[in-house]
Amino acid sequence: MGEVKAIKGADWKLEIGGLTELMGEKEGPALLFDRIQDYPPGFRILTNVFRTQKRAALSLRLDPNLSGIDLLNGWRMKLRTFKPVPVSVVEGGPLFENSMSDGEIDLERFPAPIWHEMDGGRYLGTGCCVITRDPESGRVNVGTYRCMIQGKNKVSVKVNKGKGGRIAMEKYHQAGQPCPVAISLGQEPSLFLASMSPLSPEINEYEYAGWLQGAPFPVVPGPLTGLPLPATAEIVLEGEIPPLESKDLPKEGPFGEWYGYFADTTVGEVPLMVVKKVYYRNDPIILGVPPLKPPNHYVSVPLGAAALWDQLEQAGIPDVKGVWGFVYSAQTGPFTVIAIRQRYAGHSKQALLVASGARAGAYGGKFMVVVDDDVDITNPYDVIWAMSTRCNVREGVDLVKGVWTSPAEPAIPPASRSPRGYTMDRVLIDACRPYQWLDEFPQVNVFPKEYKRDLEKKWKL
Structure with a gap:
């Protein structure tokens, strides 16, 4: 309960938008506006319906206790059961x-x-x-x-x-x-x-x-x-x-x-x-559902990442462990992260190339990053850590030019904007440990999760 908050008397000139942004930043309740200035009672607006992962899960008919990559994967598994209902x-x-x-x-x-x-x-x-x-x-x-x-x-x-x-x-x-x-x-x-x-x-x-x-x-x-x-x-x-x-x-x-x-x-x-x-x-x-500055997304999980995850697997990319986006709309957006468990030399580059051209990854894309599956791809700090420490820039960064993008892309030069359509280049970043010397790569300086869980239990932390 408590998932909707009623607000009466807000002004349609900015106040409704400002309150929507403010409550979205707090991942608070959905807002139901009534008695809007200049309007009679009963002409209402509802915002932030899907802003929390709990409400998103409920809308998708999934377990409201799911979150992060588990929620996205739950949605992906549900999609596989799709049968059109006339x-x-x-x-x-x-x-x-x-x-x-x-x-x-x-x-x-x-x-x-x-x-x-x-x-x-x-x-x-x-x-x-x-x-x-x-x-x-x-x-x-x-x-x-x-x-x-x-x-x-x-x-x-x-x-x-x-x-x-x-x-x-x-x-x-x-x-x-x-x-x-x-x-x-x-x-x-x-x-x-x-x-x-x-x-x-x-x-x-x-x-x-x-x-x-x-x-x-x-x-x-x-x-x-x-x-x-x-x-x-x-x-x-x-x-x-x-x-x-x-x-x-x-x-x-x-x-x-x-x-x-x-x-x-x-x-x-x-x-x-x-x-x-x-x-x-x-x-x-x-x-x-007004778009807002990320990470204040109108849907709290990048649903388009589920489609890209499936498209990668359908293209024959093995052991994809997750896909996530940090700036997204219906697609995964201009910063997409893919987690794989490497199986052969070139596996990571193959995943990047497929993702950059797949329909669910192409529109609005810009940076494509692939990481090992020990990286939490929903955590930007973990992703940046992997990029900073595992990417050999000389070998691990490539550019693909002229891919379909959104006209909302702010970095398209004015002279390149055209009613005939828009393209943008893709930066492909391989932030996996190099497969050829995977066994020699330095070990991560962190205690195992299981050991830390045991410590929490023992010391009642």
Whole structure:
């Protein structure tokens, strides 16, 4: 108990964002904001839902006592049991308790915060689910992309190159047609976790959410677009993204991103949704998941590391003992650490090369580090110790150029930024003891864990 704290009367201008950051730093309870300044009671925002490992474990339907690499591995093992659960198509639902159409629509009727001090506007969508359908295959995609209010009935949807929603949108636009789209602004945790996960394109996020929650996910056909809407959602926007020219697209950003910097101020790049219908429950709750400076991550464990761990094993890398990230979003991010038990010369380099190109490790990556399995990869001090003492810089550091990355990457030079996409180099760091003279490498100056546990028991420490 005590996992949610109610806060009444906070200002949507910075206070909600500041309180979210402050409580996230303390790994405190989730925050439920009500009676927000300028808004009537019942228009609410919920933040920090997944900030602690206990709440993350509960959301993943895992043992809440798991933590660190055990929690990540527990999630990885659960993923191996994945079987898609078909959706349950229903008629109506609490989502349709209220609605707005056409001239009635005013997106600022909902308390979209200014989350960070230098944000370029009000971001209604941070913990959102953006729903599209591929016009060729008919495959539905649900993804999470930041959404900034651009007018009473307009919102920019920052769906980046290579993402499933972007690919579907571009197919419509290439045919000269608008892309039907719906955005859920508050929904079951299972659907948000599916939406922000780097799933294979053939996996349907609704069916993944149904598997995660142990029951078919209820959807209702959108009255305007026919897209499957989450029937139990809090708020859904329904409309289209027209094929506009760059000169007709507004400024988007800046926005505080998961790297820990304000990033991505663009003009003429980010798609613009025209909202034609709005549906919302009585007393709706917006899910707020603003990116914050690491280690204040909105999900307290790097779930993308589980996917990279599996991809390494699927590529034939033996004895991978763990994968972790320290600056991450849905992927492991720009500092990824892999632990292996070395079995042959070149084993560590092979792991690095595969990780740098695997889908779960490529997007947003920069530094890839491999260490021996005696290193606690969830402890940055232990990782830095291994890098400092075991890496032969002359032989153990390599560079791979031009790998897919996130537009939020702050170190991309201004002259290299392009709406056609972004790349960044990878630094591969072998911080394992050299396999060729492994037996001769100095022994670690530390007592065995078992001996220290015996001392604690004997001396009641």
